[in-house]
Amino acid sequence: MLTAQDDLIGHQLPTTFDHVMSSDPAWMERLWYTGHPKDGSLIFDIGLGYHPNRNVMDAFAGVTIDGTQYNFRASRHLRPNPLETTVGPLKIEVLDGLRRHRLQLAPNESGLAFDIEFLGTMNAHEEEPHFRRRNGRVTEHMARGQQLGAYRGWLEVDGQRHAIESQDWLGQRDHSWGIRAEMRTDESHPPLTFYPPFFYAWTTVQFAGRGLHVFFKERAPGEFIYLSGEEVLSLGQKPQRGRRMAGVNHEIEWADDPHGQxxxxxxxxxxxxxxxxxxxxxxxxxxxxxxxxGLYGGLNGWFHGDDKGKLHIEHERWDLDAPEIRKLARTLCDHVIEVRDGNEVGYGIMEYGVGAGYAKYPQVQQHPPI
Incomplete structure (x- = not known):
């Protein structure tokens, strides 16, 4: 169907913008943002998924503060508004590509609301291509770009408004598109995805005038199955190809946490x-x-791209000190980090997980890796 975007230059197929190159139902496009103050006392995550072959757009927003995680999720039928990045009260707008995005959540029953701008401060990082076949079938063929920046605006949690000032609130975002590998970790709704031994870390950090993207997956120490990263410079500076990541060594100290990694x-x-x-x-x-x-891996039988009807909204709060919640939440998280490189101090996030059988870090492998 024709949309306003079809008036713009940039078509790559002899059809309208709401169609993609493949009819694979796993084809999706995702916008994702996370932000936090430098003291790491609070973090928000926001995402939106476009599933053109499933006729679905879904979205989520969440905040963790004082040991409580607030979750908001929504889903709608994609058409007749396939390129409108709004799902119920949540809206994402690209105001100026690679520079300014606006994220809004109108008041709703979840207790969360916000009006936030992402301000790109660093050049974007283009990840190495993601491509995988399994038993002859393409199960992943995806591109993704990441960008570091700052935030400004406000965020409301249970009636308490937090001012977001760009000098203190940092963050990162990404935009991915293509066929994305299935991830199913919802134990209430098998089948589950099988994971062989692995360790992975997805890390971003920004210092004054530069940032680092570090993303790797290993089957065994030093045996990389994916590696992508770059030291990026301030927005507008000429990228330097020699600053792409060529390798990484790691030593992790794990917390004494009986409920997870x-x-x-x-x-x-x-x-x-x-x-x-x-x-x-x-x-x-x-x-x-x-x-x-945010439905990564699925939750209570609901997975990214599932058709929940014309409009579906739900929300809950999690006490992260409760063992049953930690068992449900598993490991996959965006964890705020402070990073020192010589005399410089920076801030960012880290995602991580260790699969059973990986030849390092055995002390946490009794817990789920994702």
């Missing part, structure tokens, strides 16, 4: 293509958002 601290030695090394000393800060609240 929790990083306390770590050290990354990041090798760049130009032969230089960045030594990152990582310390986790209090707040983290468990992505199960």
């Amino acid at each position: 929790t990083v306390r601290a770590g050290k990354f030695e990041v090798k760049l293509d130009d032969g230089s090394t960045r030594v990152l000393h990582i310390r986790t800060l209090p707040a983290r958002y468990f992505l199960k609240g």
